Amino acid sequence: MATPPATAPALVWFRRDLRLADNPALYAAVQSGRPLICVYIREADPAFQLSPGAAADWWLHHSLAALSQALDVRGGHLTLLSGRSESLIPELVRRHGIAEVFWNRVDWPWMDARDRRIADMLKSNGARARAFRIATLIDPPALLNGSGTPYKVFSAFWRAALKDLDPRTPLPAPDRLAASPETAGDTLDDWCLTPRNPDWAVRFPDRWAPGEAGAHKRLERFLADSLSDYRNHRDRPDRFGTSRLSPHLGWGEISARTVWHRVQLHAERGGHFQDADKFLAEIGWRDFAYYLGHHFGDLRHTNFNRDFDRFPWRDDPEALAAWTTGRTGVPMVDAAMRELWATGWMHNRVRMIVASYLVKHIGCHWREGMAWFEDTLVDADPLVNAASWQWVAGSGADAAPYFRIFNPAAQGKKFDPEGHYVRRWVPEVNGLAPRDIHAPWAAPAGELAMAGIQLGTSYPRPVADLKTGRERALEAYRTMKAETVPD
DNA sequence: TGAAATGTTGGGGCG
DNA sequence: ACGCCCCAACATTTC
Numbered sequence: 001m002a003t004p005p006a007t008a009p010a011l012v013w014f015r016r017d018l019r020l021a022d023n024p025a026l027y028a029a030v031q032s033g034r035p036l037i038c039v040y041i042r043e044a045d046p047a048f049q050l051s052p053g054a055a056a057d058w059w060l061h062h063s064l065a066a067l068s069q070a071l072d073v074r075g076g077h078l079t080l081l082s083g084r085s086e087s088l089i090p091e092l093v094r095r096h097g098i099a100e101v102f103w104n105r106v107d108w109p110w111m112d113a114r115d116r117r118i119a120d121m122l123k124s125n126g127a128r129a130r131a132f133r134i135a136t137l138i139d140p141p142a143l144l145n146g147s148g149t150p151y152k153v154f155s156a157f158w159r160a161a162l163k164d165l166d167p168r169t170p171l172p173a174p175d176r177l178a179a180s181p182e183t184a185g186d187t188l189d190d191w192c193l194t195p196r197n198p199d200w201a202v203r204f205p206d207r208w209a210p211g212e213a214g215a216h217k218r219l220e221r222f223l224a225d226s227l228s229d230y231r232n233h234r235d236r237p238d239r240f241g242t243s244r245l246s247p248h249l250g251w252g253e254i255s256a257r258t259v260w261h262r263v264q265l266h267a268e269r270g271g272h273f274q275d276a277d278k279f280l281a282e283i284g285w286r287d288f289a290y291y292l293g294h295h296f297g298d299l300r301h302t303n304f305n306r307d308f309d310r311f312p313w314r315d316d317p318e319a320l321a322a323w324t325t326g327r328t329g330v331p332m333v334d335a336a337m338r339e340l341w342a343t344g345w346m347h348n349r350v351r352m353i354v355a356s357y358l359v360k361h362i363g364c365h366w367r368e369g370m371a372w373f374e375d376t377l378v379d380a381d382p383l384v385n386a387a388s389w390q391w392v393a394g395s396g397a398d399a400a401p402y403f404r405i406f407n408p409a410a411q412g413k414k415f416d417p418e419g420h421y422v423r424r425w426v427p428e429v430n431g432l433a434p435r436d437i438h439a440p441w442a443a444p445a446g447e448l449a450m451a452g453i454q455l456g457t458s459y460p461r462p463v464a465d466l467k468t469g470r471e472r473a474l475e476a477y478r479t480m481k482a483e484t485v486p487d
Numbered sequence: 488t489g490a491a492a493t494g495t496t497g498g499g500g501c502g
Numbered sequence: 503a504c505g506c507c508c509c510a511a512c513a514t515t516t517c
């Protein structure tokens with residue numbers, strides 16, 4: 001096999017790493033000294049798609065626009081292709097005489113075999129494939145407990161991770177790129193990733209700035225404004241106390257490693273160590289999901305705890321529809337579901353509340369909620385989403401026990417004490433005082449009348465009553481336990 | 488990264 | 503002064 005000439009181009013295959021800084025694949029490709037061909041492929045095979053839903057598509061559109069521009073400025077170019085990566089990559093390699101192909105792994109377990117096939121194909125075509133593991137701070141295969149098996153409990157996992165966690169210094173962004181002569185491709189508009197008729201994303205740009213520059217701005221703003229109060233405010237959906245980095249991290253506009261370094265540095269200067277640790281533990285949960293995916297396979301289709309294969313889920317399309325559209329009659333749940341629809345995002349605390357209400361009070365299978373989140377969250381990451389739904393459902397690793405059932409009214413009182421969050425998204429109940437706003441069904445008739453609320457007309461009664469829903473969930477759990485054969 | 492039911496304790500009102 | 507009840511406030515257990 002002939003060695004390709006030094007002038008043969010290198011291919012950089014962008015995926016969920018839409019950034020220039022701390023991008024090992026891009027960095028190595030630049031180091032190779034070869035002219036670069038940069039591609040993003042819109043995968044035709046649903047099994048290997050990088051964007052799981054419509055809201056993520058919206059984000060992808062803008063993130064690709066940003067990446068494309070950033071590459072242009074440095075003399076590069078982003079080529080957009082659609083089809084099956086498995087055919088397109090080898091085809092590009094043949095057509096352009098590409099010597100090396102660089103990519104950063106997505107680390108979704110269902111992609112591993114396909115990526116290996118592509119690497120093998122390239123090798124047999126005389127091209128070199130180089131893949132980098134970048135999705136997580138930790139190295140999933142290497143991190144094992146004393147008996148050589150994977151951790152199944154977050155706290156033990158994270159303690160062990162922190163013990164020797166020392167992510168290397170982030171790589172700089174290359175400032176000059178040598179682009180190979182332009183390759184034919186699609187335009188971003190060809191892909192129709194943004195919605196029209198109706199444009200449900202009209203309000204998204206108020207809140208989000210997709211792209212690498214936006215990601216760094218978001219991080220700096222979080223460090224300056226919110227890190228010092230993170231422990232106090234992180235559970236408050238009525239405040240702006242969380243980082244909101246999830247979509248940026250998910251699309252790889254900023255690396256977890258970069259976040260880690262910036263937070264460490266900021267904490268050292270400002271002394272907010274405990275807040276920093278708490279925040280980094282949240283990044284740790286993201287790592288934990290990838291870790292579980294690596295060791296235990298596809299969490300989207302299989303209960304981590306197989307006892308739940310026998311769980312008697314309910315089929316309730318009407319309640320499910322009320323949940324998705326924010327008309328369950330439980331203000332905290334409805335506020336959160338409407339925030340999701342309007343902004344493509346939901347605060348972490350209320351994610352747990354709406355998930356618990358769907359899975360426990362209503363009794364729907366966690367996969368129904370997972371599917372809705374995949375389609376509506378701009379930060380939708382199928383692996384993290386699946387692990388999180390299983391955590392709430394009780395079937396996951398280090399999950400909340402099934403009998404730990406959130407009471408959305410009690411949660412509202414605790415984390416939205418004045419009702420500001422609910423008022424913002426559920427104007428129907430705006431007239432109620434803080435003590436009634438989270439449970440209008442229990443409000444005195446006089447208060448309801450003064451607030452102009454007719455239950456069942458101007459605002460629904462709960463689709464699943466808190467007390468009976470809870471009891472039914474516990475009963476279902478007992479059924480599962482009774483039918484589970486001890487091993 | 489719960490909530491509800493149940494148990495315990497201690498202070499105040501009151502006979 | 504004392505016992506009794508009530509009921510927060512807190513602690514424990516149960517789901």
